Each structure stands twice: as structure tokens, then as C-alpha cells.
Amino acid sequence: MEVEQILKPFEIHIEKLKIWEKRPHRHNFFELVYIDKGEGRQCINQSKFPYAAGNIFLLPPLDCHSFNIKKETTFYFIRFTDLYFSKETLNGSYGDWFKKLSYVLSNYNKVAGDIIKTGSCLERELLVNLIKQIHQEYLSKDDYSETVIESLMTSVLNILARNIERRYVEEGRNRDYKFGEIIRYIQHNIYDKEKIRLENLSNQFNVSPTYFSEYFKKHSEYSFQEYVIKSKLKLAESYFKHSEYSIKEVAYMLGFTDSSHLSKTFKKNYNMTILEFKKGDIQVCSN
Known part of the structure; x- marks a missing residue:
């Protein structure tokens, strides 16, 4: 099976597609996917579920995935490798960043698809704004962009981790x-x-x-x-x-x-x- 790779530790792309032409594939990188417009179905490993505008997914390296597009879809793809966390200039240590990321990955139920719970409108809006700001900074590429992107990525990971934690807490609170x-x-x-x-x-x-x-x-x-x-x-x-x-x-x-x-x-x-x-x-x- 094809393993898609990136050559830089961090990339962000917007793709507007009517047909997903890639075969099911794996990555050598982490990928945060935001669906700006469109609908269809996503496959992760052997699980399939619908996607729609506003959905946000987190794909770990080496998970097999593909999309079956029903309506023309605009994707935001934020791609980063573990090397991104090892940069000396990164806000916080490699260990701290990876602890946060590992917490999200280890507790994120991929079968459920969207990482933000349905109904968390303000949280979703905040995360979408952060993703779009990251894209703008990535395009501008001035002397401050890299540091700003690192700060925004820190916020993204914290929001994802907070949502994962809430799932645990709410499950527990339903009992006591x-x-x-x-x-x-x-x-x-x-x-x-x-x-x-x-x-x-x-x-x-x-x-x-x-x-x-x-x-x-x-x-x-x-x-x-x-x-x-x-x-x-x-x-x-x-x-x-x-x-x-x-x-x-x-x-x-x-x-x-x-x-x-x-x-x-x-x-x-x-x-x-x-x-x-x-x-x-x-x-x-x-x-």
C-alpha cells in the first residue's frame, strides 16, 4: 500500500475536490483534517462513517484512510511529523507537546469520526478559526509566522485534549x-x-x-x-x-x-x- 510522505516537518494545504482520486493510503505524518464544505464518507482502517461541513478529524501516522466524496468538498489538511515537536524553538519541550498529542491520540475514538462533540458550537468555531489562522500565517511566511503558527498549534492541541477529557468526565458524571x-x-x-x-x-x-x-x-x-x-x-x-x-x-x-x-x-x-x-x-x- 502507498505510504504518503511529507518532506517538511509541517505543512498545511487546502484542496477542493469533486472526486477522491488517491487510493486508500497511509501517512508518515499526523494529519488534522477540517471539512470546510461538502459531504461524503470517510474510511479509517476498516471503519466508515459520513462526514459533513464543519467536521474535524485527527489521523495518526500509518492509519489507512480515504474519502468517498458525495458533494464537492473543500478540505483543510494540516500535516506534521514528530520532528515538528523536536524543534528547539518550539513553544514548550518535545516531551510536553508529545504528552498532549499522545493523550489525544490514545483516547480519541476514531470510529466516532468528528473529534469535537456535537453541540459544542463555540468550541468548534474557535478551532476552525485557529485552523484558518494557521493557514493564513503559513501563506504569509514573514519573520513572525513560524512562531505564531507554533502558538496556534499549541492552542489546537489543548482544545482537542480538553474535548477528549470532557468525554471521560461526562461519561463518569452520568453515573455519579x-x-x-x-x-x-x-x-x-x-x-x-x-x-x-x-x-x-x-x-x-x-x-x-x-x-x-x-x-x-x-x-x-x-x-x-x-x-x-x-x-x-x-x-x-x-x-x-x-x-x-x-x-x-x-x-x-x-x-x-x-x-x-x-x-x-x-x-x-x-x-x-x-x-x-x-x-x-x-x-x-x-x-
Whole structure:
């Protein structure tokens, strides 16, 4: 299968198409897609769903995708590689940027398509304006454009992450308000081993340590420890797929004892080694 590549760490393009002539393909880059006008169907791996004006998608590297255009469509494509996050001039460190991106990728349900929840009109409008501003700065290419684009991209990632977090919190709040806040706290502090210890959480939310695990299990399909482990492994998946971080580095960031601990936990939950996961074939899709 064709793997589309970009030669620069960051690109943005507008394409107005009546027919999607490309075969289903994969990328070597991340791609944020905004549908300005038009409608049709999108395929990601083996999942298909409709798209319409205003939709926003995030496509990770190596996901197979294509579009079946029903009405002439204007696409905004923002494409960037992991090298974009490694620039010394970038606002914030590589690690901070990639943490945010990994959080979005690991928790974004691609089958649902649009990354912004239906009804979040102001949030969608803000994100669309940011995308269009990025395009204008990309075209202007003056002495300030690069720095402005970096700042705008930071805002885009923060908005996407906030929407992902809201999904978690709302799911929890539908069961119990306090549980929703607990989920928010865990997701917000997933990289901080001390803050997501049971003892700290029980103090934060005024639930006795002896009852906390029972309370969590009552409102979740997983036990507290299972939920934390699965949340960390989702992030680990993203790092292994989309970055050059070593197993040792990922283990350290996510609070595992060492690389062996992460490897054993990964194999127990996925029934495969990390190396097998990295080499795994991605499903092919068709229009």
C-alpha cells in the first residue's frame, strides 16, 4: 500500500475536490483534517462513517484512510511529523507537546469520526478559526509566522485534549458527579505517580481508602488499579506507534518500575510483546 510522505516537518494545504482520486493510503505524518464544505464518507482502517461541513478529524501516522466524496468538498489538511515537536524553538519541550498529542491520540475514538462533540458550537468555531489562522500565517511566511503558527498549534492541541477529557468526565458524571471528577483528576495527572495513588485520591475526594476501590468499581467496568494501568497502556501504545521514545523512557514517564515492568504488563494485557505490537500490520481499508 502507498505510504504518503511529507518532506517538511509541517505543512498545511487546502484542496477542493469533486472526486477522491488517491487510493486508500497511509501517512508518515499526523494529519488534522477540517471539512470546510461538502459531504461524503470517510474510511479509517476498516471503519466508515459520513462526514459533513464543519467536521474535524485527527489521523495518526500509518492509519489507512480515504474519502468517498458525495458533494464537492473543500478540505483543510494540516500535516506534521514528530520532528515538528523536536524543534528547539518550539513553544514548550518535545516531551510536553508529545504528552498532549499522545493523550489525544490514545483516547480519541476514531470510529466516532468528528473529534469535537456535537453541540459544542463555540468550541468548534474557535478551532476552525485557529485552523484558518494557521493557514493564513503559513501563506504569509514573514519573520513572525513560524512562531505564531507554533502558538496556534499549541492552542489546537489543548482544545482537542480538553474535548477528549470532557468525554471521560461526562461519561463518569452520568453515573455519579464525584466519579466524573475523579476520572478528570486521574486523566489530568496520569503522568504523576504520586498524585494518582489511591491514598492521595481518597484524600482529594473525601472517600475513605478502604471504601475507595469499592466505590470506583461500582461506577466503572474496571477496578481502580485496572483503570489506571489501561489508561497508561493506551498512552504507551501511542508512544510506541508514533515516537522514537525507548521502552525505558516510556516506562519512566508513565511511572512503571522499569522497562521490564512495562513490557510484562503490556504483554499481559495485549497478549503480545511491545516489539510484536510495533511490527503489527495495520488493517487495510477500501472505499
